[in-house]
Structures are given as C-alpha cells and as structure tokens.
Amino acid sequence: MSLTNPVLWSRLKSPWVLHFNSGACNGCDIEVVALLTPRYDVERFGIKLEPSPRHADVMLVTGSVTQQCAERLKRIYDQMPAPKFVVAIGACSCSGGVFRGNYNVLNGVDTVIPVNAYIPGCPPKPEAIIDGVVKLLNSLKPAKPAKEEKKNEPK
Amino acid sequence: MSQNETDMVTILQDKFKETSVQVQPAQLGKAAVIADTSTHRNVLKVLLDADEKTAVIAITGIDLGATLGVFYHLRTSKGGIMTIKTELPREDPRINTISDLMPGAVFHEMEVADLLGVVFTGHPSPGRLVLPDNWPDGVFPLRKDAKLDNLKMKETPPSEPEPSGDARIVKVVVGPQHPALLEPEKFALNVEGEIVRGVEPRIGYVHRGVEKAAESRTYLQDVYLVERICGICNSCHACAFVETVEKILKTEVPPRAKYIRTIILELNRLHSHLLTLGHAGLEIGYETLFQYFWRDREPIMDITEILTGNRVISSSMTVGGVRRDISKTDIPKIQGMLTDLRKKLPFYKKIYAQEPSLRMRMQNVGTLKRVDALALCIVGPTARGSGVDIDVRRDDPYEAYGEIPFKVITYNEGDTWARMNVRMDEVEESINIIEYALDHLPTGPFRVRAPRAVPAGEAVNRVEAPRGELFYYVKSNGTAYPERVKVRTPTFANIPAFLKTAIGENIADIPANFVSLDPCFSCTDR
Numbered sequence: 294m295s296l297t298n299p300v301l302w303s304r305l306k307s308p309w310v311l312h313f314n315s316g317a318c319n320g321c322d323i324e325v326v327a328l329l330t331p332r333y334d335v336e337r338f339g340i341k342l343e344p345s346p347r348h349a350d351v352m353l354v355t356g357s358v359t360q361q362c363a364e365r366l367k368r369i370y371d372q373m374p375a376p377k378f379v380v381a382i383g384a385c386s387c388s389g390g391v392f393r394g395n396y397n398v399l400n401g402v403d404t405v406i407p408v409n410a411y412i413p414g415c416p417p418k419p420e421a422i423i424d425g426v427v428k429l430l431n432s433l434k435p436a437k438p439a440k441e442e443k444k445n446e447p448k
Numbered sequence: 449m450s451q452n453e454t455d456m457v458t459i460l461q462d463k464f465k466e467t468s469v470q471v472q473p474a475q476l477g478k479a480a481v482i483a484d485t486s487t488h489r490n491v492l493k494v495l496l497d498a499d500e501k502t503a504v505i506a507i508t509g510i511d512l513g514a515t516l517g518v519f520y521h522l523r524t525s526k527g528g529i530m531t532i533k534t535e536l537p538r539e540d541p542r543i544n545t546i547s548d549l550m551p552g553a554v555f556h557e558m559e560v561a562d563l564l565g566v567v568f569t570g571h572p573s574p575g576r577l578v579l580p581d582n583w584p585d586g587v588f589p590l591r592k593d594a595k596l597d598n599l600k601m602k603e604t605p606p607s608e609p610e611p612s613g614d615a616r617i618v619k620v621v622v623g624p625q626h627p628a629l630l631e632p633e634k635f636a637l638n639v640e641g642e643i644v645r646g647v648e649p650r651i652g653y654v655h656r657g658v659e660k661a662a663e664s665r666t667y668l669q670d671v672y673l674v675e676r677i678c679g680i681c682n683s684c685h686a687c688a689f690v691e692t693v694e695k696i697l698k699t700e701v702p703p704r705a706k707y708i709r710t711i712i713l714e715l716n717r718l719h720s721h722l723l724t725l726g727h728a729g730l731e732i733g734y735e736t737l738f739q740y741f742w743r744d745r746e747p748i749m750d751i752t753e754i755l756t757g758n759r760v761i762s763s764s765m766t767v768g769g770v771r772r773d774i775s776k777t778d779i780p781k782i783q784g785m786l787t788d789l790r791k792k793l794p795f796y797k798k799i800y801a802q803e804p805s806l807r808m809r810m811q812n813v814g815t816l817k818r819v820d821a822l823a824l825c826i827v828g829p830t831a832r833g834s835g836v837d838i839d840v841r842r843d844d845p846y847e848a849y850g851e852i853p854f855k856v857i858t859y860n861e862g863d864t865w866a867r868m869n870v871r872m873d874e875v876e877e878s879i880n881i882i883e884y885a886l887d888h889l890p891t892g893p894f895r896v897r898a899p900r901a902v903p904a905g906e907a908v909n910r911v912e913a914p915r916g917e918l919f920y921y922v923k924s925n926g927t928a929y930p931e932r933v934k935v936r937t938p939t940f941a942n943i944p945a946f947l948k949t950a951i952g953e954n955i956a957d958i959p960a961n962f963v964s965l966d967p968c969f970s971c972t973d974r
C-alpha cells in the first residue's frame with residue numbers, strides 16, 4: 294500500500310485530529326484530553342491533536358449541538374480539507390443523550406454534518422475512543438482482494 | 449438556623465416593623481423575607497450593612513402562575529442563607545436592579561431577564577446571556593406557558609463584535625473554537641498594544657436548558673440529568689440535588705451513606721484540582737508539568753471506577769443514600785493508591801511554591817483584591833486565594849464534614865500563583881479527608897427507601913464543589929415532577945472575577961490568569 298498510495302498510507306499512519314465541543318458537559322472532553330497523557334498516549338499511533346481545522350483530518354465532536362454552536366460546527370467542518378472524517382464521541386453527540394428534546398439542542402451531530410463513526414458511552418472510556426478512531430482508519434484501507442473476488446462472483 | 453441567621457432575622461424585624469416586609473424565620477429550611485418591588489433594595493442594604501460578607505448567591509426567576517417571582521438568595525458569613533422574595537405582575541414584570549449595590553448580581557439579573565422575561569430597570573448591560581442570538585423575541589423558556597415545540601428561529605446573521613471607535617484598540621476574539629479553550633465560549637479582548645483594556649464575554653454556547661428539562665422529568669431521573677450539567681464536578685451536582693430533595697422529604701440519610709458521599713465528593717475535588725494544576729502548566733508553556741499531573745490523576749479516576757463503576761460520571765448518589773456500598777476488599781486498595789499520590793505531593797508543592805520560571809509567569813498576574821472579591825460575590829478557591837475565608841464545608845457542614853477535621857486554605861496575595869497554591873494545598877487536605885473517612889467508616893445501611901412523590905415544599909441547599917459554592921433551589925408541588933429546579937454554579941459567580949482581573953494585564957498572561965479561575969462553562973450555561 295505504501296508504494297501504490299502514499300497519501301492514504303500517510304493518512305492512516307498519522308491522522309491529525311481536531312477536537313470540537315458543541316455543547317458537551319466536559320466529561321467526554323476531559324477523556325479526549327486524557328488520550329494525550331501518559332497512560333493512553335495516542336501519539337504512539339501517530340494521532341496528534343491539531344488546533345487548526347485547516348490542518349486536521351478527523352474531527353472529534355462531543356456534545357449534543359446547541360443552537361448557538363450549530364452554525365459554528367458547520368463552519369469548522371467546511372474549513373477542513375477533504376477527505377475529512379467526523380467521529381461523534383459520547384451519547385450526546387450520537388443522539389442528544391440525556392438532553393434529547395430540550396429546547397436549545399439539536400439532538401446529535403448528524404443533524405448538522407455527516408458522521409463517519411459513532412462512539413457511545415457517557416462518557417466513553419479512553420480505550421473506547423481509541424478503538425473507534427482505529428476502526429474508522431481501518432475502514433479506509435482498501436478492501437482485501439479476497440473480498441473483492443467475492444463481490445464479483447455471479448449470484 | 450445558625451446564630452448569624454438568627455441575628456439577621458432580629459435586625460430585619462426591628463428595622464421593618466411597620467412596613468410591608470415580612471420576615472419568616474423557618475421558610476426553605478433557612479430564613480426568608482417577603483418584600484415587594486419597592487422595598488427589596490432596602491432589605492439588601494440592611495443586610496449589607498450588618499455583615500461585610502453578605503453576597504448574592506443566586507437570583508431565582510420562577511413562574512408562580514398568576515405572577516412571576518424573583519427570589520434573591522443571599523449568603524451571610526456564618527453559614528446562613530437569606531432569601532428575599534418578590535412577586536411581579538405577569539403582564540409588565542419590572543423591578544429595580546440591585547447591581548449598583550452588589551456588582552456581583554449583574555449576570556444573575558441578565559439570566560433571569562433572558563429566561564423569564566423580567567426587566568431589571570437600571571441594569572448596566574441588558575442583553576442576551578445564555579440564549580442563542582437567533583432566539584425568537586418574546587419566548588421565555590422558564591415560563592410555564594412558553595411554546596417551545598417547533599420553535600422558529602430568527603433569520604439573523606451571526607453577530608460579530610463591532611469595531612471599537614478608538615483606533616489604538618484592537619479586538620482579539622478568542623473562541624468559540626480555540627486551542628486554549630476546551631469549551632466553546634467567546635471572549636473579545638480589547639487590546640491596546642500588549643495590554644488588555646477590556647473583555648466582552650459571550651457565553652451561552654453550552655446552554656442546554658437543563659433547568660427547564662428538570663421540570664418534565666421525575667426526581668429520580670433528574671439526579672442523572674443534573675449530574676450531566678458538568679462532567680468534572682458531576683457528583684457535587686448530584687449530591688446537592690438529592691440533599692435538597694431530602695430536605696423537602698425530611699429523609700434522614702444513614703451515617704454510612706454520608707461518609708461514602710463525602711469520599712466521592714472529595715475524589716471529585718481531587719481529580720478536578722489535579723486537572724487544573726496540570727492545565728495551568730500547559731498554559732504557561734510547562735508541558736511536562738501537565739503530563740505529570742495528568743499521569744497522577746489517573747489513579748483517582750481508577751478509585752472512582754472501583755467505588756462507582758465509572759471513571760467520570762459516577763451516578764452514585766440517589767435520594768436516601770448512595771447506590772453502591774464500599775466493599776471491605778477495596779479499602780486497602782484505595783488507601784494504597786492515595787498513599788502513592790501523597791508521596792508525590794512534596795515534589796509538586798516544591799514546583800508550585802519555588803520554581804522560578806513558574807513564579808515569574810504567575811506571581812502578580814491577575815491580582816484580585818479582597819475587597820473586590822467580596823463585592824463581586826466570588827466563591828471557592830478564587831475567593832480563598834484573595835484572603836476571603838469561605839468554605840461551605842466548614843461554614844454550613846453537610847454530609848460528614850461536620851465530623852471530619854480539615855483545614856480551610858487561604859492565601860492573601862490574590863494573584864494567579866496564590867489561587868493555584870490554594871488548590872495545591874487542598875489536594876493534600878482532600879487526601880486527609882478521604883483517609884479519615886475510610887478509617888472511620890460507620891457500619892449500617894448505605895441507603896434508605898425514599899418515596900417517589902415529594903410533598904409540596906421548597907428548599908435551598910449548597911455544597912462546596914471543586915470550583916466553589918454550588919447552590920440548588922428546588923420547589924415541589926406534590927407530584928413526582930419538580931415545579932422548579934434552580935442551579936447556580938460556582939463558575940457563574942466567578943465570571944466577574946475574570947472580567948476584573950484581565951484588565952491591565954499583558955495579553956500573554958491571559959491564558960494562565962483564565963485557567964487559575966478554573967472556569968467550567970458547561971456549568972455556567974447549563
């Protein structure tokens with residue numbers, strides 16, 4: 294893969310993530326920061342927290358998306374260069390969670406921007422967040438040849 | 449009622465013998481004063497003259513059906529809460545501001561105006577506080593008749609700060625998405641050269657309408673809802689709420705539950721303080737300190753997981769006690785982890801007290817004088833760093849704090865360094881409290897059965913959260929659903945401190961100053 298598609302190879306080996314809080318309670322956000330600290334240390338996978346959306350590959354969104362944040366969330370998503378991926382972290386960003394139906398929330402990130410991976414939990418453990426991001430990256434790998442052959446088989 | 453509260457009631461009764469002010473000593477479990485729109489300022493003046501530590505805790509706006517109520521909850525120095533109750537006509541709710549007597553009330557009044565539609569005459573800066581910019585006019589969520597389904601938002605472009613008239617002043621906008629902020633809030637700094645001349649905050653990005661949502665959920669469901677106001681001090685929220693409900697129910701919690709609650713509350717404080725102490729290191733460019741503190745914070749998360757089953761949101765409080773007992777086999781494990789942490793403290797204390805580069809970045813930065821801290825109604829470690837000796841755990845003991853010996857840490861410098869050192873010393877006090885509680889854990893049941901429906905009544909309550917005094921007011925109407933839940937969080941009370949301390953500072957010192965106030969905006973906005 295490294296020879297045939299160097300861009301994809303480098304993306305899989307070093308995804309830069311942007312963290313956006315769209316109205317979360319800090320529970321998930323602290324767990325996202327905990328990922329960078331010695332016990333979890335996601336930099337060993339090449340995952341780096343990137344402050345600017347213009348340099349980021351993956352956006353980690355927490356929170357149930359408040360009315361005031363929705364416009365900003367869309368704007369930051371638009372600022373990211375393609376191909377871009379969105380991971381919704383926590384029950385709130387997946388569906389609105391405990392705040393679902395409140396007057397000032399929009400019930401989840403996918404009401405505003407497309408989402409590639411959902412990580413449920415309130416808050417999800419750091420291990421679960423790592424697992425979710427790694428699963429997202431694995432899904433970007435080209436399908437194995439055996440799978441493709443199967444697809445082409447006549448029914 | 450505490451001694452101080454009784455004194456206050458006597459003073460008020462003498463002063464307002466022949467007017468329309470009624471003093472009710474036993475309402476809300478604390479004292480309450482019924483005033484009207486013309487006398488509420490006089491009552492406040494009398495209380496301010498009698499005690500320099502009188503401060504506004506919260507202003508509750510409540511829909512009483514025929515009228516709208518505005519309740520001023522005031523703190524007196526020795527553990528008392530006085531409530532001044534006023535009622536306003538529904539059609540034209542107007543009341544004179546108290547922000548000239550008590551500058552700390554500015555944001556409280558703005559919130560009531562935003563959510564209930566009360567007009568505060570003479571308010572220095574009326575405007576939106578928590579609701580979004582495109583919120584339709586004339587819809588006030590906390591009114592019972594507000595129609596909030598399928599709301600049509602206004603079509604307005606997102607507001608940008610207006611350029612200032614003075615050509616030397618440059619506006620630097622920080623947020624809502626910014627690497628230094630974990631949370632989406634916006635601060636416009638007016639900068640002249642390198643010096644900050646003013647701060648314009650725009651909060652409300654995390655407003656989720658928790659107070660309204662609490663009215664449509666049962667008391668038991670509300671415990672889980674209020675816990676999610678803040679992921680950092682979640683147990684404090686849950687504990688403050690269940691204590692308030694227990695006050696209305698008149699349920700007595702068994703002693704073992706009180707000790708377990710105390711342990712969980714102190715674990716909350718420990719992990720929050722360690723988090724902030726590390727974060728402050730990050731903001732002054734001392735990333736090693738950040739990594740060290742967060743490494744040593746992980747065992748605290750493990751202890752929380754052992755006790756409650758979850759690392760962060762513990763969901764351990766319930767009306768009548770706690771949901772899980774501490775098993776005998778876990779106690780030595782917890783004690784071992786705490787001993788390990790205690791061994792590391794001298795190293796950290798030395799860094800915070802003596803490290804020259806850290807002192808250069810923190811000393812004499814963002815100084816908040818004691819007199820300002822009192823006038824702005826500042827709470828928690830921020831107030832204690834300015835020499836204001838307040839701590840709810842000692843002044844108004846709840847749970848097992850009355851039986852456990854501990855010190856209240858105060859520093860007199862009032863700068864960023866003092867505020868961080870208050871937290872550094874409190875880490876050790878918290879470990880002492882947990883160890884004492886584990887050694888003296890009473891036997892017996894860890895919860896009692898409490899009824900689902902709560903009789904009509906109201907109660908106020910407060911606990912000392914990691915960031916300061918957390919206040920709850922609950923009014924019940926005899927059903928399984930509360931009539932009104934009011935939450936006043938410590939950061940909400942501490943915003944004026946940031947606006948005050950930032951002025952005149954170098955812009956490079958703003959992040960360290962900001963973090964030393966330990967802001968939590970999910971608490972502030974709810």
